[in-house]
Amino acid sequence: MHPTYISHLENGKANPSLIILTNIANALGVHICDLVTDKNKVAFDRTLLDIQSALDSSSADEKVKIQNMLEAVKNML
Structure with missing residues (x-):
């Protein structure tokens, strides 16, 4: 070239x-x-799929607890 x-x-x-x-x-x-391919985006998308899979197998009570934990961690940042 x-x-x-x-x-x-x-x-x-x-x-x-x-x-x-x-x-x-x-x-x-x-x-x-x-x-x-944007490897960062692919890795991020894979992470989101893993999180979704974990949430799919969680009870409603567990989902509320997870959400509360995420909000608490976010507030600490």
């Missing part, structure tokens, strides 16, 4: 094609998903 094109990619002045993304991923030794 031409250095000018790489500069345009880095500065958001150009959008790479799937072929270019594949070539970049191969050159870096990573999977193409690593280039286009």
Whole structure:
């Protein structure tokens, strides 16, 4: 790839094609998903799913207690 094109990619002045993304991923030794996925968001979404799963298996009384605990912790921050 031409250095000018790489500069345009880095500065958001150009959008790479799937072929270019594949070539970049191969050159870096990573999977193409690593280039286009926000890992922080994925981890956060996974955490929310885990919390939802825990709440789904909780009784109404437990949910109230959990909510109260969360509010208490938030107030301490």
